[in-house]
Amino acid sequence: MGTFSIWHWLIVLLVVVLVFGTKKLRNMGTDLGGAVRGFKEGMKSEEDKSAQARGEIPASPAGQTIEGEVKEKTRA
Numbered sequence: 001m002g003t004f005s006i007w008h009w010l011i012v013l014l015v016v017v018l019v020f021g022t023k024k025l026r027n028m029g030t031d032l033g034g035a036v037r038g039f040k041e042g043m044k045s046e047e048d049k050s051a052q053a054r055g056e057i058p059a060s061p062a063g064q065t066i067e068g069e070v071k072e073k074t075r076a
Contacts, residue, residue: 017025
């Protein structure tokens, strides 16, 4: 039984392409990629919400300028 060789996998791939067609496989890949991207964005926003609830300021992305004015000088 062991592992399958490259020829086994190529035959399986050929059968899958023949059964589903390339257009349907491409659409399934696009849908899967969109779902993963949405999941990552959802997790990122949840982390930001929890950081704000704890009083932490999330790190700003590289290249983003944050403008502000110092009103009072304090010692840390």
